[in-house]
Amino acid sequence: xxxxxxxxxxxxxxxxxxxxxxxxxxxxxxxxxxxxxxxxxxxxxxxxxxxxxxxxxxxxxxxxxxxxxxxxxxxxxxxxxxxxxxxxxxxxxxxxxxxxxxxxxxxxxxxxxxxxxxxxxxxxxxxxxxxxxxxxxxxx
Numbered sequence: 518x519x520x521x522x523x524x525x526x527x528x529x530x531x532x533x534x535x536x537x538x539x540x541x542x543x544x545x546x547x548x549x550x551x552x553x554x555x556x557x558x559x560x561x562x563x564x565x566x567x568x569x570x571x572x573x574x575x576x577x578x579x580x581x582x583x584x585x586x587x588x589x590x591x592x593x594x595x596x597x598x599x600x601x602x603x604x605x606x607x608x609x610x611x612x613x614x615x616x617x618x619x620x621x622x623x624x625x626x627x628x629x630x631x632x633x634x635x636x637x638x639x640x641x642x643x644x645x646x647x648x649x650x651x652x653x654x655x656x657x
Contacts, residue, residue: 544596560650571601573641585636587618617654
């Protein structure tokens with residue numbers, strides 16, 4: 518009788534014991550339109566996109582000369598997994614924002630480890646990025 522009681526109590530404790538599980542969500546790329554003030558497209562990241570963006574940002578140099586604030590164009594948020602080491606920033610980057618204004622050259626917006634915002638010139642291929650995201654990013 519005592520054995521049955523112990524087994525039942527043990528099973529009761531096991532089933533009612535809450536377990537915390539930290540699940541990593543999918544890292545999605547978001548395309549934001551400031552005119553509509555909303556995300557207009559979400560694309561699931563994949564190794565091809567990750568490798569392309571990583572190759573673009575690892576050797577960034579110089580600062581963006583224009584004011585990166587804009588009310589037009591698009592902003593593409595790309596989370597990076599794993600974090601990428603940028604030579605010129607001497608920092609690990611976990612996500613990159615590509616600002617694509619209608620009448621200015623595009624640029625990267627990158628937050629350093631201490632949340633310092635840097636604006637760097639875009640050195641990638643906009644047509645290739647548009648094709649891989651299946652979204653027309655430039656209005657030209």
